[in-house]
Amino acid sequence: MQIGMFYQVQVPRPWTQTSDYDRHWEMMDQVVLAEELGFSTVWLADHQFRTEWSHSSAPDVTLAAISQRTSQMRLGIAVAVPPVQHPLHIAARTATLDILSNGRVDLGIGRSGYPYQMAAFGVDLENATGMVEEALEIIPKAWTEGEFFYQGEFFNIPLREVHPKPVQAPHPPMWLGCSREETFRKAGEQGLGCLAMSGGGPERLTQLINAYREGIRDAAPVGKSVTDRVSISTLAICAENRKKAQERGAEVLDWYRRQQDLRDVKVWQEQDRNNVPVDYQWHYQRSTATDSPKRNETSSLDQIKEGRYCIGDPDDCLRFLEQYSSTGVDEIMPLFQIGPMEDSEVKETLRLFGKHVIPHLDKTEQADNVTAE
Incomplete structure (x- = not known):
């Protein structure tokens, strides 16, 4: 199992005139350090109008x-949204990025x-949903x-050739943003990698x-290749001192949970509650349920002590x-x-992961490979 990193570019208030500038350049320095420490991939979200929560637009x-500041890490978009970005733009811009990075790009697709x-x-x-399905057909065609x-029903493209073409052959790996069993299976059936959050626990x-895995066994790929990988995101804070990590983690997690609640209210405030499409019912019900466990569960510190997040000392x-790792996930x-x-x-946190976590996981994987042989 590899260790990557995921950025929303979160910019909490209070702000200064340089808050966005500072967070972006801090991220740049962190990613350069992470490559030196052996991290596998940096994934960036693609969000609009997500104040504080995500300024990665x-x-x-x-x-x-x-x-231009790295040479080994893979570079992932998690995820491009075809309902607001034309698939031809996604294809051309991703191919350009693949050229500039010498073939290190992974493209995630989702509907939001x-x-x-x-x-x-x-x-x-x-x-x-239909726009995403059509984009998954168009983008590999544009590349290859x-x-x-x-x-199609939503996109009609006359005879055209799209440039530039990507470096990777046959094209950059393609992924799908997944949130429930239906979309996990669908990603497999379409030969796409799976990008998801770790909510719900290992079981x-x-x-x-x-x-x-059931879906991908008999995949009918939407592209010219199959991306048989699952990458999961979580929250991570590490310090040499467990108490220090847990207490700081609780402060940070309190902010994170407040932002989740604000997001859940805001994202549906303009939607007619009696006209939520079937494909969005799961998201709507999860976001608006007043009895959601998220709103009634234990304190942030207790959640951390229960091991729900990757927060603590290196051993934790x-x-x-x-x-x-035991779930079969390929990358965290x-x-x-x-x-x-x-x-x-x-x-x-990055340095402690580089010193204690990544080498241990590498040794474990090597041992597993020897045992398998």
Whole structure:
């Protein structure tokens, strides 16, 4: 199992004139350090209008800058949203990034679970799933074919050739943003990698990954290759002193949970509650349920002590990650730059992962490979 990293570029209030600038350049320094320490991939979210929670609104631009400061780490978009970005733009911009990075790009695709983000672009929620399905057909064609045309319900493309073409052959690995068993299975059936959060714990994740593996066994790939991988995100804070890590983690997690609650209210505030598409019912019910366990569960500190997050000393973090390794996940991409976390705190976590966590996981994988042989 590899260790990557995931960025929302969270910028908590109070702000200064340089808050966005500072967080972006802190991220750049952190990623350069992470490559030196052996991290596998940096994934960037693609969000709009997500104040404080995510100021990562142009991940391909940011990753292009990162590509010039790194040479080994893979660079992932998690995820591009075809209902608000034309698939031809996604294809061309991702191919350009693949060239600039010498073939290190992974492209995640998703429809977004947040109507608040899509309403400003005039997107009808009823059409979002269909637009994603068509984009998954268009993008590989744009990468691998000369002149092609496409006629669908949402996208109609006359005979055109898209440039540039990506470096990777046949094309960059493609992934799907997944949140429930149905989408895990669908990603597998379409030959796509799976990007998801770690919510629900290892037992639930094992069920979801099993659904993915069942789907991918007889995959009918939407592209020219199969990406048989699952990458899961969680929160991670590590310090030499367990008490220090847990107490700081509780402060940060309190912020994170407040932001989740604010997000859940905001993303549906403009939506007619009597007209939520079937494909979005799961997201709507999860976000608006007043009896949600998220709103009534134990304190942040108790959750951390129960081992629900990758927060603690290096041994705590290793135990957490080994639990998830047993589920069959291929990569954990923790969110390190979380809300009020200072740059120095993020870098301390990265260094401890590089010293204690990544080498241990590498040795475990090598031992497993020897046993398998």
